[in-house]
Amino acid sequence: MAKEPVKPLLFQPAPRWHLWTALGGAVAIHLTAVALAQRREAPVVEIPPNAPTVVEATLAPPEATPPPEDIPVPEPPPPPEIKPEFVEERTPPPRPPPAAQQKFAPIKAQAMTMSKAKA
Template identity: 55%
Template sequence: MKDKGPGPLLFKPAPKWQVLSALGGALLVHGIAVTLAFHKEPPPIDTSDIPTATIEATLDQPPADEPTPPPEDIPVPEAPPPPEIQPEFHEEQTPPPQKNKQKAQPIKAPQVVGPPKPPGMMTASQAKASAISAPRPDYPYEARSRKITGSGVCVVTVDPGSGSVTDATMAQSIGNSILDNAAVSAFRRWRFKPGTVSKVKIPITFTMTGASY
């Protein structure tokens, strides 16, 4: 049998990562070289011939703080002492002597001053002076026809305040009731001035011509 020689060589491309690595390395080296070229130190400068200037700067110091004066001692007013409480003395007052109480006397009602009291018994002639009305007694027809006559005394009581007759009585009968009644009836109608007459004694006589007193 014939040996076959080696077969044809096949080209295998490099893997992708190897290519990228090689490219990155080349870029890195190039960047470093560029950086070094720009960062070369410049030659030193001789500054011996440059005159130097001295600048004096004076800093204004702030004024020293003035010392704060110590606070003045203000005298504190002393509290007034509490007032002394003195014991109260009550002076015993002697009650004034009681006055003798006088019994109050009853007040008398004022007396009404009336007209003056008339005099007592008056005669017919005296009473006629104060009479306002004094009618004469009539001679009754019955006694005239029978020719009855006689004399008697009539007493008249008068109210002093009004002057009116309040009573008339025969103190002495004429002797005939017809004539007595005629005399009393007439004297009851008499009127006097108030306060002038209180009682009158009137004698009366009946004759054939009439009554008279």
């Protein structure tokens, strides 16, 4: 059996009709936009101005404010005595330093001899 040699998978460009279809669509959209832009609208008819109109603004007279009412304000009740749930303890004063501090002499190790040294 004779087999054809295997060809490598290389890039294959899209068919030419894809390119021409896209180009034709772009040209059609462009021409439609140009045709719509050149369409003329009817000129706006201006209405001749009438006699000058004067508008006067008047403010309504302010309403009279009613006299203030004397409403007796009751005295607020005294605040209730609330017992605190947490009572903070007083810290004791610091202790005075002892009068005669004991000083200790540091203990020095004896010098090591070669016979006591281990390998």
